[in-house]
Amino acid sequence: MSMKRSLLSLIAVAFLTVTFGARLLGHEGHEHRVLGTVTMAASDHLMLKDRDGKDVVVKVTKDTKVKANPSTTVERIEAGTRVVITAIEGKDKSLTAKTIEVGRKP
Amino acid sequence: MKKLFLLAIAIVLVLGGAVVYSIISRGLSTHDEPSRVEEVLARSMRHWATPRATRGLANPVAPTTEVITEALEHYADHCAPCHGNNGSGDTEIGRRMYPRVPDMRAAATQSLSDGELFSIIEHGVRLTGMPGWGDGTPESERESWALVHFIRRLSKLTDEDVARIESLGPKTPAQLKEEEESRRFLEGKDGKDGKDEPSHEPSKPHKHEKE
Numbered sequence: 683m684s685m686k687r688s689l690l691s692l693i694a695v696a697f698l699t700v701t702f703g704a705r706l707l708g709h710e711g712h713e714h715r716v717l718g719t720v721t722m723a724a725s726d727h728l729m730l731k732d733r734d735g736k737d738v739v740v741k742v743t744k745d746t747k748v749k750a751n752p753s754t755t756v757e758r759i760e761a762g763t764r765v766v767i768t769a770i771e772g773k774d775k776s777l778t779a780k781t782i783e784v785g786r787k788p
Numbered sequence: 789m790k791k792l793f794l795l796a797i798a799i800v801l802v803l804g805g806a807v808v809y810s811i812i813s814r815g816l817s818t819h820d821e822p823s824r825v826e827e828v829l830a831r832s833m834r835h836w837a838t839p840r841a842t843r844g845l846a847n848p849v850a851p852t853t854e855v856i857t858e859a860l861e862h863y864a865d866h867c868a869p870c871h872g873n874n875g876s877g878d879t880e881i882g883r884r885m886y887p888r889v890p891d892m893r894a895a896a897t898q899s900l901s902d903g904e905l906f907s908i909i910e911h912g913v914r915l916t917g918m919p920g921w922g923d924g925t926p927e928s929e930r931e932s933w934a935l936v937h938f939i940r941r942l943s944k945l946t947d948e949d950v951a952r953i954e955s956l957g958p959k960t961p962a963q964l965k966e967e968e969e970s971r972r973f974l975e976g977k978d979g980k981d982g983k984d985e986p987s988h989e990p991s992k993p994h995k996h997e998k999e
Binding site: 712713715717733764765766770780783784785786 | 878880883966969970973974975976
C-alpha cells in the first residue's frame, strides 16, 4: 500500500512538473502604491498626477475598495483630491486598483 | 504484479527524463498559473494522502465568541500575510506562489471536511507554500481547530473584522514607514522640508513658523 502510494506520488509529481513547467512573465501581479492627486475620476478608471508630476491612469473594477470618510464612490472623487492607491500591475503594464484611500479634498 | 511494477518503473523513468529536460529547458519559475487539470490532480492527491480517519474528525472545540476572537487574532498574525485579511488569497505572496494561495471562501476550500482543514493547518501540504503549523501539542491542536471554525466564517466577515485583522497583522518597519507616509500624504502633511504642508486658502493669508 505504501509503495503504491509512493509510486503514485512520483508519477503525479513528474507529470505535473513536465506538463505545467513555467515561463518567466515580467512583473505581472506586482503590487504598486501610487500617491497622487486626482485629475479625473470615472467609474472605471482614475487619472492622477503622482508626486513626481507624472500622469498615471489606474483602472477601477467592481472589486476595487474605496476607503473614504464619509464613504464615497470612485466617480464622485473630486479633481484635486489626494489619494493613495494600491494597484496590481497587469501583463500589459496597466494598473488596476485594489484599494483607493481618499484623503484631503482640494 | 511484477509486470505492473516494471511498467510503473518505466513510466517513472520516462517522466523523470522529461522532468530533467523540462527543468533544463524551462526552469522552475512560479509565474505561470497552474492549470485546472493540475489543480484537480493536486487536490485529489492531497485528499488521498489524508487518512480517512483524519478526514472524518469532528471539530472538538466549541465555537464560542472567545474561540472565534482568538482565532481571528491568530489568523491575522499567522495566516493573513499569505491568505489575505479576508481569506481571498489575493496578496503579494499569494499571487506569486505555485500553486496560488486559494480563495478560502470559495467552495474548493469550504467543501473540505473539518478534519481535512485541520490536517492541512497542522501538517501543511508538501510542494506548496503551506507549512505545517502543528507541533503535536494539545494546545497547538486546539488552535488549529479554532482556526477551522474561523475559516468557516471567512465569507461572512464584516468590513470591521477585516480592518481588525489588518490592524493585528505583522508589519515590517518598511510597511510601517509606508503607512505613515501615506497617512501624511492623505492629510496634506507631506511638505518636502519635513514640516506640515500649509493649507492653501487664498482668502486667508497664513504664517510659517520658524523652528
